[in-house]
Amino acid sequence: MDVVVVGAGALGAYFGGRFEETGANVTFLVREKRAEQLRENGIKISSNLGEYKNESPNYVTDARKVDHADLVVVSVKGYHLPGTLDSLKVLAEKGAYVLPVLNGIEHISYLQDQLGEDVVLGGLSFIIATLNEKGHVIHSGDFHDLIFGPLTKTQTNICQRIEKLCDKANMNGIYSDSILLELWKKYTFINAFSGITTAANLSIGQIREHDSTFKIAETILQEMKNLAKEYHVDITGEDIESAKSKLLGLDKEATSSMHQDRRKGLTLEVDHLHGGALRLAKAVGLDLPYIETVYGLIKPFENA
Ligand SMILES: NC(=O)C1=CN([C@@H]2O[C@H](COP(=O)(O)OP(=O)(O)OC[C@H]3O[C@@H](n4cnc5c(N)ncnc54)[C@H](OP(=O)(O)O)[C@@H]3O)[C@@H](O)[C@H]2O)C=CC1
Numbered sequence: 108m109d110v111v112v113v114g115a116g117a118l119g120a121y122f123g124g125r126f127e128e129t130g131a132n133v134t135f136l137v138r139e140k141r142a143e144q145l146r147e148n149g150i151k152i153s154s155n156l157g158e159y160k161n162e163s164p165n166y167v168t169d170a171r172k173v174d175h176a177d178l179v180v181v182s183v184k185g186y187h188l189p190g191t192l193d194s195l196k197v198l199a200e201k202g203a204y205v206l207p208v209l210n211g212i213e214h215i216s217y218l219q220d221q222l223g224e225d226v227v228l229g230g231l232s233f234i235i236a237t238l239n240e241k242g243h244v245i246h247s248g249d250f251h252d253l254i255f256g257p258l259t260k261t262q263t264n265i266c267q268r269i270e271k272l273c274d275k276a277n278m279n280g281i282y283s284d285s286i287l288l289e290l291w292k293k294y295t296f297i298n299a300f301s302g303i304t305t306a307a308n309l310s311i312g313q314i315r316e317h318d319s320t321f322k323i324a325e326t327i328l329q330e331m332k333n334l335a336k337e338y339h340v341d342i343t344g345e346d347i348e349s350a351k352s353k354l355l356g357l358d359k360e361a362t363s364s365m366h367q368d369r370r371k372g373l374t375l376e377v378d379h380l381h382g383g384a385l386r387l388a389k390a391v392g393l394d395l396p397y398i399e400t401v402y403g404l405i406k407p408f409e410n411a
């Protein structure tokens with residue numbers, strides 16, 4: 108399969124590297140600075156689940172240089188998505204399907220509007236990954252799940268092909284028949300987890316020590332359930348309990364990628380995640396007071 112990865116950051120370099128490892132033809136579509144890093148340092152994954160290195164990965168800085176693509180994995184931050192649009196249009200015109208793996212939900216309808224409904228697949232990931240100063244992936248934790256699935260009936264075949272590719276790869280690829288629900292479940296979890304850890308500037312263990320602080324995360328889960336319902340997505344009480352158990356079961360040092368970005372002084376995805384929930388809520392006349400509060404607390408740290 109010919110795969111283009113747009114955004115060779117933590118996620119893109121990880122999953123792109125894992126696909127490359129199977130022998131798939133992977134091209135990283137990157138900007139100039141990252142191209143220089145790939146030229147000098149290649150792709151490298153450090154992980155307890157298996158190391159990988161490619162000293163000379165395929166990369167381009169211009170989508171028009173890609174001859175053919177079956178699949179485009181989009182792994183940029185929410186605030187960088189508009190900047191990828193011209194490239195995605197070029198690749199979609201060449202017949203590629205687009206698999207975004209960003210956290211959040213608004214990007215799905217945004218991409219569908221721009222590229223056409225049939226082009227955009229549903230995708231998300233559970234992984235803890237970051238890039239070091241050389242641009243190499245540091246994967247921690249013992250999970251590396253890529254969940255994907257069709258958002259229209261026409262996408263079954265490409266999703267089966269992705270499943271076959273994932274089966275060969277060192278990752279946990281999961282084909283979901285209800286990817287929209289999975290996207291909302293992840294969005295629910297991440298808004299609670301990234302919201303409380305980033306706003307409090309604490310890892311999850313310290314949050315759990317204070318009932319009144321943990322309660323904020325629990326209430327965000329509930330608010331996201333109410334929001335999903337307005338969009339005809341049924342997140343159940345059991346799903347909320349399972350998200351809460353996940354927060355309770357995480358290693359005490361664990362924290363969200365947004366909180367890690369805050370610690371590093373990087374730009375935060377708060378507008379894409381919590382801001383997105385507030386926009387969706389406003390459109391249906393719903394109040395999300397806890398999410399609004401957390402959004403306000405994180406906002407001053409948004410820009411690097
Ligand atoms: N990291 C994690 O553990 C997890 C992250 N996620 C989600 O995945 C998404 C990606 O996160 P992550 O991989 O951490 O982000 P990173 O910041 O590590 O990577 C994003 C990459 O996108 C590149 N980029 C931005 N704009 C463009 C463009 N126009 N063309 C090409 N490349 C571009 C950036 O390159 P440049 O160097 O040029 O700026 C950067 O390398 C986010 O939505 C995040 O919430 C989900 C699960 C876990």
Ligand SMILES: CC(C)(CO)C(=O)C(=O)O
Nearest residue numbers: 232233234235363364365
């Ligand atoms: C919770 C986690 C680590 C799961 O992948 C995540 O998506 C994030 O922090 O952005």
